Amino acid sequence: MQFDERSLKESVDLPRDHTILAWHPQFVKDTLVDFDVIIHRGTVVDGSGQRRSFVADLGFREDRIAAVGDLNGARAKSTVDAQGLVVSPGFIDAHVHSEIALLGGRDQMAGALQGITTHFLSPDGFGWAPLSQAQARELWRYTQFAYQKMDHLSLDWPTVESYLSLFPGNSPLNVVPQAPHCAIRLAVMGWDTRVATDEELRGMERITREWMDAGAVGLCLGLDYSPSINADMRELVALARVLASYQGVFAAHMRYQVLGRYGAWQELLEVSREAEVPVHASHERVDEAAQAALDRVEQEDIDLTFESYLYPAGMTHIAMLLPVDVQDGGIDAMLLKMADPAVRRRSLVHLKEQLGTVGDQIVCSTGSGRFTGATLAEAADKAGRSWEEFAYDLVIEEEGHELWISPWLVSSEEKERIVRCTAVHPRMFIASDGGYNIAHPHPRSHGCFARVLRRFVRELGLLSLEEAIYKMSGFPAHRFGLKDRGCIAEGKAADVVVFDPVRIADRSTWQNPVQTAVGVEWVFVNGIPVVASGQPTGHLPGQVLRRSA
Ligand SMILES: [Zn+2]
Numbered sequence: 164m165q166f167d168e169r170s171l172k173e174s175v176d177l178p179r180d181h182t183i184l185a186w187h188p189q190f191v192k193d194t195l196v197d198f199d200v201i202i203h204r205g206t207v208v209d210g211s212g213q214r215r216s217f218v219a220d221l222g223f224r225e226d227r228i229a230a231v232g233d234l235n236g237a238r239a240k241s242t243v244d245a246q247g248l249v250v251s252p253g254f255i256d257a258h259v260h261s262e263i264a265l266l267g268g269r270d271q272m273a274g275a276l277q278g279i280t281t282h283f284l285s286p287d288g289f290g291w292a293p294l295s296q297a298q299a300r301e302l303w304r305y306t307q308f309a310y311q312k313m314d315h316l317s318l319d320w321p322t323v324e325s326y327l328s329l330f331p332g333n334s335p336l337n338v339v340p341q342a343p344h345c346a347i348r349l350a351v352m353g354w355d356t357r358v359a360t361d362e363e364l365r366g367m368e369r370i371t372r373e374w375m376d377a378g379a380v381g382l383c384l385g386l387d388y389s390p391s392i393n394a395d396m397r398e399l400v401a402l403a404r405v406l407a408s409y410q411g412v413f414a415a416h417m418r419y420q421v422l423g424r425y426g427a428w429q430e431l432l433e434v435s436r437e438a439e440v441p442v443h444a445s446h447e448r449v450d451e452a453a454q455a456a457l458d459r460v461e462q463e464d465i466d467l468t469f470e471s472y473l474y475p476a477g478m479t480h481i482a483m484l485l486p487v488d489v490q491d492g493g494i495d496a497m498l499l500k501m502a503d504p505a506v507r508r509r510s511l512v513h514l515k516e517q518l519g520t521v522g523d524q525i526v527c528s529t530g531s532g533r534f535t536g537a538t539l540a541e542a543a544d545k546a547g548r549s550w551e552e553f554a555y556d557l558v559i560e561e562e563g564h565e566l567w568i569s570p571w572l573v574s575s576e577e578k579e580r581i582v583r584c585t586a587v588h589p590r591m592f593i594a595s596d597g598g599y600n601i602a603h604p605h606p607r608s609h610g611c612f613a614r615v616l617r618r619f620v621r622e623l624g625l626l627s628l629e630e631a632i633y634k635m636s637g638f639p640a641h642r643f644g645l646k647d648r649g650c651i652a653e654g655k656a657a658d659v660v661v662f663d664p665v666r667i668a669d670r671s672t673w674q675n676p677v678q679t680a681v682g683v684e685w686v687f688v689n690g691i692p693v694v695a696s697g698q699p700t701g702h703l704p705g706q707v708l709r710r711s712a
């Protein structure tokens with residue numbers, strides 16, 4: 164592996180070059196140097212969550228960490244002065260809607276600039292392979308609230324490998340495959356709103372195996388989304404059993420809309436018990452319902468983890484607040500039902516109950532671009548409609564392409580209490596649930612990981628630096644079987660971030676969310692810098708990280 168000479172030259176010319184001791188633009192023959200890169204005198208936080216930070220040098224050879232210790236006198240092609248900076252494993256975001264954004268566009272570097280080196284694929288079970296092109300287009304249309312435009316892509320991925328081949332050479336970050344339940348069910352059953360037959364179950368098991376054979380770390384589901392919302396316990400257990408033989412993880416956006424928060428948690432625990440697989444709850448928080456489930460997890464010794472973004476608001480499509488039978492069946496079926504006056508009447512009653520009394524939801528994006536950045540109260544006022552009428556009509560008018568931020572419907576004291584309980588929970592690790600190339604995204608997209616270090620470590624002191632970094636690197640790596648990631652040690656992958664612990668901060672806010680984080684100086688992905696002196700380098704060294712058995 165060699166650095167591209169031209170890009171290295173550009174790195175040298177970057178404005179904040181005081182952190183660079185020497186970054187040799189000329190390629191030096193391997194025999195003349197000991198390492199490709201040496202990071203000098205950083206404060207190493209190794210990602211284990213066990214060891215206290217220590218000052219050391221790191222030496223990389225190609226895509227590996229070859230030495231950790233005192234490398235004084237050793238020669239390297241490139242050196243970085245990390246004195247006063249923290250050197251840690253690159254962060255891992257295990258739930259993020261980024262896989263299209265990683266391939267180009269405004270937000271391609273939003274993760275890297277927070278110190279992230281690896282993103283997971285298929286959050287909420289969204290994915291487009293293996294599907295026919297026509298089915299992939301239908302699922303894209305359904306998920307475009309989270310992924311925006313994909314018309315520059317072929318959407319022609321008849322096999323898992325044809326989809327995974329998009330990333331090497333095109334992405335700044337590594338990607339980790341998960342089997343996408345929405346795509347798997349769509350491939351076998353279309354948008355049918357019923358339980359699977361035995362034969363259909365075998366079909367879904369076969370595709371799940373195709374993903375697991377390609378190195379997926381587990382199955383990801385979105386049980387509030389079509390067509391996954393129709394999966395019964397039998398289907399969940401059957402697919403979970405496929406994972407057991409691969410040591411895969413069953414990761415779910417749980418079935419909140421049908422079962423409520425308490426019931427949804429209990430269903431996940433039931434899957435774990437029945438199928439004997441490790442389970443993981445997506446974008447969760449420790450409120451009363453979760454606490455009841457987490458108590459049961461301890462009593463029954465259930466193998467469960469969950470992740471959180473630690474902001475007191477979610478982000479999803481407005482259609483999720485419609486009665487389940489109305490939103491189910493794909494976009495065309497939903498819009499057809501919504502045109503019925505009787506459906507409208509009962510949906511408005513349902514919506515009114517779900518919208519709360521504050522009106523502080525924020526419109527993130529719509530197909531037409533209208534209302535973005537406005538609150539529900541402002542937008543409905545402008546449209547001259549009640550909140551529930553506005554929400555209902557927006558789904559129709561935008562043909563299902565509408566996304567918003569929805570603050571939790573509890574008091575601000577309760578929000579703060581829940582976020583703090585969640586931040587310190589030992590089974591929780593950090594994941595952003597970010598969405599990209601969105602007009603007015605949730606601030607977590609550009610800020611989640613940097614905010615943990617600013618707010619929960621530096622300002623509140625709720626987490627030590629070692630604990631926070633473990634929750635952003637070693638913990639998710641260990642949970643999903645990524646054995647050479649999430650850890651600073653000899654022989655591990657050179658996925659490394661160098662950041663200023665005093666300066667690192669999110670800048671994205673509810674009002675102004677598209678602002679990159681600050682304080683991240685260097686980010687190496689497989690030994691190649693994607694961020695150098697705080698600036699993107701343009702390198703695209705991301706690889707597909709497959710489950711290591
Ligand atoms: Zn979700």
